[in-house]
Amino acid sequence: MGNSSKIGIFGAGWVGLVTGACFAELGHQVVIRDIVPEKISMLQRGEVPFHEQDVPELLRRNAERLTFTLDVNDIADCTFLFVCVDTPPTYSGDADLSRVWTVVDELPELSGRPILVMKSTVPVGTGEKVRAGLDQRGLSHVGYVSNPEFLAEGHAVRDFMAPDRVVVGAFQAKDVEAVAGLYDGIEGPVVRADVNSAEMIKLAANAFLMTRISFINEIANVCEATDADVVKVAEGVGLDHRLGSHFLRAGIGYGGSCFPKDSLALKQLASNSGYHFQLLSAVIEVNELQKRRMIGKLKRHLGSLRGKRVALLGLAFKAGTDDMREAPSIVLASRLLAEGAEVRAWDPVANGSSLPEGVDVVGSVLEAVQGADAAVIVTEWPELEGLASAETLAAMANPLIIDGRNLLDPEETRRAGFGYEGIGRPLLAADAVPQTV
Numbered sequence: 001m002g003n004s005s006k007i008g009i010f011g012a013g014w015v016g017l018v019t020g021a022c023f024a025e026l027g028h029q030v031v032i033r034d035i036v037p038e039k040i041s042m043l044q045r046g047e048v049p050f051h052e053q054d055v056p057e058l059l060r061r062n063a064e065r066l067t068f069t070l071d072v073n074d075i076a077d078c079t080f081l082f083v084c085v086d087t088p089p090t091y092s093g094d095a096d097l098s099r100v101w102t103v104v105d106e107l108p109e110l111s112g113r114p115i116l117v118m119k120s121t122v123p124v125g126t127g128e129k130v131r132a133g134l135d136q137r138g139l140s141h142v143g144y145v146s147n148p149e150f151l152a153e154g155h156a157v158r159d160f161m162a163p164d165r166v167v168v169g170a171f172q173a174k175d176v177e178a179v180a181g182l183y184d185g186i187e188g189p190v191v192r193a194d195v196n197s198a199e200m201i202k203l204a205a206n207a208f209l210m211t212r213i214s215f216i217n218e219i220a221n222v223c224e225a226t227d228a229d230v231v232k233v234a235e236g237v238g239l240d241h242r243l244g245s246h247f248l249r250a251g252i253g254y255g256g257s258c259f260p261k262d263s264l265a266l267k268q269l270a271s272n273s274g275y276h277f278q279l280l281s282a283v284i285e286v287n288e289l290q291k292r293r294m295i296g297k298l299k300r301h302l303g304s305l306r307g308k309r310v311a312l313l314g315l316a317f318k319a320g321t322d323d324m325r326e327a328p329s330i331v332l333a334s335r336l337l338a339e340g341a342e343v344r345a346w347d348p349v350a351n352g353s354s355l356p357e358g359v360d361v362v363g364s365v366l367e368a369v370q371g372a373d374a375a376v377i378v379t380e381w382p383e384l385e386g387l388a389s390a391e392t393l394a395a396m397a398n399p400l401i402i403d404g405r406n407l408l409d410p411e412e413t414r415r416a417g418f419g420y421e422g423i424g425r426p427l428l429a430a431d432a433v434p435q436t437v
């Protein structure tokens, strides 16, 4: 374990809390500051404001090294000040940096040579602007480092403690080394870069992952038209060592708090600089269409959806989290309601509060499928792996499963008495026959 430092963190969201808990685990003293009083009170009581495995345990284990506060002055004696605030999209698609600027404006009197470390995802060029802003505020003695975060919700602690890489970009070499030193005790290569390149690494990595998702989703759609099975195709493609198997799982389209906003922000960043990022524009469009394809699948089986009861199974944008930001379930629910369907929804942890009005959120899978004309698997929760059961069969008015995550085995599901359609998987003639309307 390296030397212990005092670290201040702005933002007690996914990134701020995971960063704080993991640095405390590494032996650092950590002060986490947020502006939402309820969040801070919960954390002070030992409760975690969102669902993320391992975080509660880490907070408990390192309680004596962690404090939570609303008062910005409590971070005044920290050597490192991590910015982990949200950077949502504006109407134009650009990243909204207002919270980042608030942090810069709010910084208290700081002595010594503390370093402001940007973990929030920001457009390329932000570091240069923040550097100028710090200088203008008379904070030239404060260093600036870009240290983007790559954790994925659902296994965020694992990603932080065993990263594929740590990226550190700075204007001064000594700042790179100081921030890299905080990660002593963590295995993983450190990529040392200039600030602009560090910012671009984050945006490019996300864009590449989204490209893979949209690519395999388009292959899935072609598989549907040609009677091929995308699961087999992805297996065969992914074994090529030049390609690898990650992010080659066809499905309902990506969502979440990062991919949709980061892709828009990179597209806007390019177009503001005079470049039309064609490939990324297509990736975004393919993803939007992918979410809507589920409606076409339902109609192929049920005809008009007016008055039909549809169970939405899974609301979070992916398994392992209660985060519903930009979740495909929201788009699906809105489209189903617009088609006149009755929607019952279930999720083991997400509370469904961001669903459109009119969706009935229920407490169990069985309640959701009761009397349903179709059940749609929206999130790949392990709890849904046993969906094709006799209980479900008896409960549904029409035993049809539309599997937006290719979670179930098509043959087993059909053998259990269900109509089944996944993403990019061959249909049986029986599956494709629409009901009379």
Ligand SMILES: NC(=O)c1ccc[n+]([C@@H]2O[C@H](COP(=O)([O-])OP(=O)(O)OC[C@H]3O[C@@H](n4cnc5c(N)ncnc54)[C@H](O)[C@@H]3O)[C@@H](O)[C@H]2O)c1
Pocket: 010, 011, 012, 013, 014, 015, 016, 033, 034, 035, 036, 039, 084, 085, 086, 087, 099, 102, 103, 119, 120, 121, 122, 149, 150, 151, 152, 153, 257, 258
């Ligand atoms: N969630 C992820 O999986 C993930 C992964 C990598 C990077 N990121 C990026 O990290 C950043 C944070 O993401 P998140 O998911 O943790 O966001 P979040 O919305 O969960 O948390 C942000 C927190 O910052 C707080 N905040 C806002 N202004 C503040 C201020 N002035 N002082 C202190 N706290 C303030 C908010 O109240 C909120 O609690 C974003 O830029 C995001 O793109 C997120």
